[in-house]
Amino acid sequence: MALLKHASALLSASCLLTSSLFSQQPDLTPTVAKHAMVVTCEHNATDAGLAILKQGGNATDAAVAVGFTLAVTFPRAGNIGGGGFMLIRDKHGKTHFLDYREKAPAAASRDMYLDAKGTVIPGRSLVGYLASGVPGTVAGLVYAQSHFGKLTLAQDMAPAIKLATDGYPLPAGEAHDLQNKNLTRFPASARIFQRDGNFYKEGDIFKQPELAATLTAISKDPTTFYKGAIAQQIASFEKAGGGLITAEDLASYEVKDRAPITGHYHGYDLITAPPPSSGGIVLVEILNILSTYDLPKLGPDRSAAQVHVITEAFRRAYMDRGDYLGDPDFNTLPLKQLADPAYAAAWRKSIDPDKPTASKDLVRPAGFLPPPPQTTPATEPTQTTHFSIVDAEGNAVSNTYTLNGFFGSGVTVDGLGFVLNNEMDDFASKVGVPNAYGLIQGAANSIAPGKRPLSAMTPTILTKNGKLFMVLGSPGGSTIITTVANDIISIVDNGLNIQQAADAPRFHHQYLPDIIQLEKKFPADIGDQLKSMGYTTNRLSVADAKSPGVWGDSEIIAIDPKTHQLLGGHDHRLDYGKAAGY
Numbered sequence: 001m002a003l004l005k006h007a008s009a010l011l012s013a014s015c016l017l018t019s020s021l022f023s024q025q026p027d028l029t030p031t032v033a034k035h036a037m038v039v040t041c042e043h044n045a046t047d048a049g050l051a052i053l054k055q056g057g058n059a060t061d062a063a064v065a066v067g068f069t070l071a072v073t074f075p076r077a078g079n080i081g082g083g084g085f086m087l088i089r090d091k092h093g094k095t096h097f098l099d100y101r102e103k104a105p106a107a108a109s110r111d112m113y114l115d116a117k118g119t120v121i122p123g124r125s126l127v128g129y130l131a132s133g134v135p136g137t138v139a140g141l142v143y144a145q146s147h148f149g150k151l152t153l154a155q156d157m158a159p160a161i162k163l164a165t166d167g168y169p170l171p172a173g174e175a176h177d178l179q180n181k182n183l184t185r186f187p188a189s190a191r192i193f194q195r196d197g198n199f200y201k202e203g204d205i206f207k208q209p210e211l212a213a214t215l216t217a218i219s220k221d222p223t224t225f226y227k228g229a230i231a232q233q234i235a236s237f238e239k240a241g242g243g244l245i246t247a248e249d250l251a252s253y254e255v256k257d258r259a260p261i262t263g264h265y266h267g268y269d270l271i272t273a274p275p276p277s278s279g280g281i282v283l284v285e286i287l288n289i290l291s292t293y294d295l296p297k298l299g300p301d302r303s304a305a306q307v308h309v310i311t312e313a314f315r316r317a318y319m320d321r322g323d324y325l326g327d328p329d330f331n332t333l334p335l336k337q338l339a340d341p342a343y344a345a346a347w348r349k350s351i352d353p354d355k356p357t358a359s360k361d362l363v364r365p366a367g368f369l370p371p372p373p374q375t376t377p378a379t380e381p382t383q384t385t386h387f388s389i390v391d392a393e394g395n396a397v398s399n400t401y402t403l404n405g406f407f408g409s410g411v412t413v414d415g416l417g418f419v420l421n422n423e424m425d426d427f428a429s430k431v432g433v434p435n436a437y438g439l440i441q442g443a444a445n446s447i448a449p450g451k452r453p454l455s456a457m458t459p460t461i462l463t464k465n466g467k468l469f470m471v472l473g474s475p476g477g478s479t480i481i482t483t484v485a486n487d488i489i490s491i492v493d494n495g496l497n498i499q500q501a502a503d504a505p506r507f508h509h510q511y512l513p514d515i516i517q518l519e520k521k522f523p524a525d526i527g528d529q530l531k532s533m534g535y536t537t538n539r540l541s542v543a544d545a546k547s548p549g550v551w552g553d554s555e556i557i558a559i560d561p562k563t564h565q566l567l568g569g570h571d572h573r574l575d576y577g578k579a580a581g582y
Contacts, residue, residue, distance in 0.1 A: 030499045030558075031568035033581025038062060039555040039568045040387040041577035042078070044168055045069040048159035049389055050580050052151065059395040060088060060148040061156050064141045066387050067401065068160035068215060071137075072208060073168060075193070075419060076177050076407050077385040077475065080214070080225075082421040083136035084384075084401025085273055086144055087260060087459040091394040093466060095271050096148070099256040100140025100401075101452040102133030102423040105244035110447045113424075127182055129243030131409040131422035133453065134253050137401055142222040143255040157219040164215060164417075167207035171576040175200045182410030189412040189419065210417030226250045230416065237413050252450075256329075263339060265291060266492050268469060272460040274335075278325040279458025279481045281338050282317045286485050288344030289313040289351075301494040302505060302522070304529035310489065311509045311516055311535070312351045314482055318511035319362055323372035326445040327452045334369050343368040355534045359514040383408070384457060384475030388557045390468070390566055396557075398459035400473045400480070426453035456480040462488070468559055470498070474571075476552035479517070482508045483552035491558070498569035502554035519551055553577075 031037070036059075038049035048069040049062035057065070063086060070078025083102040089095045111118070113125045125131050145153050170178075179199050183189040190196055192208065200206060217224050224230045227250070235247040261280035263270040265287040272280035290313050298305035320338055337343060346365035350357065384402035402421070403409075409422040427447040445454040458480050462470040470491070474483040483506060490501040505522040509515070518527050518539045527537050555577070556569040568579025 028497070028499045028503065030497055031570070031579035031581065033566045033568065035392040035566070035582050036390060037557045037566040037568045037579065037581035038066065038387070038389050039557055039570050039577075039579040040066055040070070041385050041553050041555065041571070041574045042070060042074045043576055043578045044073045044159075044163055045078070045387065046578050046580050048163075049387070050582065051159060052156060053389075053391055054582065055151065055155065057151045057156065057391075058149065058393065059389045059391040059397045060144050061151045062389045062391065063387070063397040063399050064145045064149060064153070064156040065159055066389070067137065067141045067399065068157050069163060070385060070387075071215075071418065072160050072164045072211060074174070074385060076174075076180070077383040077403055079135075079401065079403045079408070079419065079421070080137050080218075081132075081135045081413070081418045082401060082403040082408060083133070083423065084140065084399065085277060085455070085457050085459055086140060086401075087271065087273065087398040087461060088144070088148055089271060089396045089461050089463075089468065090148075093463075095260050095461075097258045097260040097274060098140055098144055099258050099276065099452070100136035100143070101276055101455060102136050102421055103249070103253060104133055104424065104427070104447055104449055104451045104453070105246065105249045106449045107244040107246070108424070108447050108449050108451075112447060125425040125427075126405055126422050127185070127410050129238060129241035129409070129411055131424050132238075132243060132245060132411070132420040133423040134245055134249045135421060136253060136255065138218060138222065138225045139253055139255050140401075142218075143257075153222060154219045157215055161212055161215045161219065164208045164212035167205040170200055170202060170204050170206050172202040173574075173576060175202045175204065177406075180407050180410070183407055183412075186411050188414040189407075189410055192412055192417060193407075208417050210415060212417075214416045214418065226253055233416060234413055237415075241411065243411075258328075261335070261339070263287060265488065267464060268492060269463045270460060271463070273458050275325055275328040275333055275454070276452040277455045277457050278321045279456050279484070280460070281325065281335055282321050282456075282481050283458055283460065283485055284339050285317040285320065285344060286310075286313045286481070287488070288339070288341055289316060289348050290489070291341070291344070292348065295489065295493045296495075301490050301496060302507075302526060304526050304533065306494075307507055307516075307526065307530060308356070308533060308535075309351065309353075310486070311507070312357065313347075314485070314509040315357065315359060315511050316347045316350075316362065317481075318509070319359070319364070320369075322511065324369070326454050330448060330451050331373075337369050340368065359511050362511075384477070384480070386459065386473035386475055386553060386555050388471040388473065388555050390471060390557050390559070394468055396461055396468055396471045398461055398471045398473050400457040400459045400475065402455075402457065402475070423453055426455060427451075458484045460484055460488075464561070467561070469561070470556065470558045472554065472556040474552045474554050478510050479506070479508045479551055482506075482510075483554060487554050487556060498556040498558045498567055502556055502569040502571040503573075506552055508551075555579075
């Protein structure tokens with residue numbers, strides 16, 4: 001097993017790479033701050049979080065401010081019409097995992113997206129009124145603020161309300177995003193986001209008075225969203241459009257404060273997402289499989305030899321994901337067995353050091369897990385966003401939340417100004433049929449009333465010797481888990497600083513389809529070497545920041561154990577985000 005380099009050396013901004021992967025990147029130096037740090041994909045949101053910290057708020061207050069601000073300034077994924085997960089670690093080391101994932105409406109049914117012949121109806125779980133689950137974001141952010149914040153909800157929401165009221169200049173990328181065709185299909189969406197065809201351009205001031213009024217109402221009385229006037233308005237709107245969300249669905253929504261998944265990797269302790277996220281347990285399984293490899297001995301970061309071994313760990317963990325994981329409130333999940341180092345060791349024995357194992361030929365090690373459920377079932381997208389926050393007292397928040405697809409269902413609630421999610425596509429619509437991201441899932445993730453769909457969102461915190469070390473996460477649908485795993489491996493094993501890790505070219509394998517997805521900027525020569533080893537690779541149609549969808553967006557904070565400085569790394573794939581601190 002490789003001996004870990006001293007953690008401060010791993011974080012050094014002057015770390016020398018043995019490869020030339022980053023020779024064309026403009027700036028690979030982390031942002032440095034003494035007291036607190038906020039890292040998000042959108043600069044207004046970063047500023048909002050930082051302002052709240054300077055007002056005396058803690059990391060949770062800042063997270064609430066960022067969450068509501070992104071609903072204004074990053075509407076393709078930031079939201080109050082979706083849901084997500086917030087991982088909190090306080091300065092004393094106590095942790096909370098807030099599950100505010102969307103829920104299937106009471107009228108949802110297992111076969112609701114199938115036709116009379118039992119065939120999945122294309123698009124029905126992705127676009128329109130039937131695609132939406134009961135949103136949890138408002139409940140989650142309000143719960144976080146009331147239980148763990150220091151300021152008032154009104155204070156935390158003030159930056160978002162101001163931005164919605166006064167507007168903000170649109171960057172080129174976001175102005176282009178607003179031309180989304182699904183928004184055009186729905187009158188309120190086309191009116192608010194597209195000026196009924198007079199599309200916004202770079203630099204235009206984007207004001208959202210309806211959303212400002214909604215946010216103001218929530219700041220004064222958050223119960224209105226689930227049990228008051230706003231709830232009634234959502235329910236009436238859904239009914240008129242043929243959707244399933246009712247006032248009763250909204251009134252019965254509740255946030256779950258769950259115990260995080262924990263694990264260990266090369267001297268670091270992991271705190272990460274439990275089900276209904278698949279992210280944490282799959283991440284732990286991947287790292288368990290890799291735990292005895294001396295990855296730097298195989299070659300530098302993103303070398304073919306490293307990519308091969310890491311990919312084989314991905315392949316095996318994603319096989320287990322599809323067979324076993326779902327909403328823990330509806331299923332008994334073998335989490336202890338999946339996280340067992342002995343199980344990882346058994347999987348490790350099946351990895352050929354020189355060539356891939358075809359997914360169709362994988363045989364799960366016997367004696368560790370029960371047979372996977374064989375009953376009915378069913379699906380996960382990329383329009384998610386992650387942010388990381390550490391305050392001056394050492395409280396930390398890692399938050400990932402989502403609308404699921406690009407602008408969710410495309411449906412904006414008329415008069416309220418926010419887009420509803422299309423999270424129902426994260427359920428399995430039918431056994432063996434892949435969802436929008438190619439993921440095939442099992443019975444544990446079939447549709448049922450009140451159920452929360454399986455997710456890949458993986459907000460994660462690392463500690464060392466009981467002290468906070470790193471806060472990270474990413475959007476990216478099925479690629480979230482592999483992005484977070486690669487960030488950890490790049491930093492802990494390969495000595496990259498957090499900015500280098502955030503910007504490193506990505507690769508992904510999810511068991512089925514049996515293909516390594518390579519980001520367009522992934523080195524072509526490494527891709528060729530992987531092909532020669534026997535892999536099927538895909539570079540041409542892979543989604544990245546220049547194509548439909550976003551392949552990850554690493555937003556990372558680390559603490560230098562030598563200087564105790566906070567280091568922020570914002571992924572340059574989204575050029576209007578930033579890391580900032582004081």
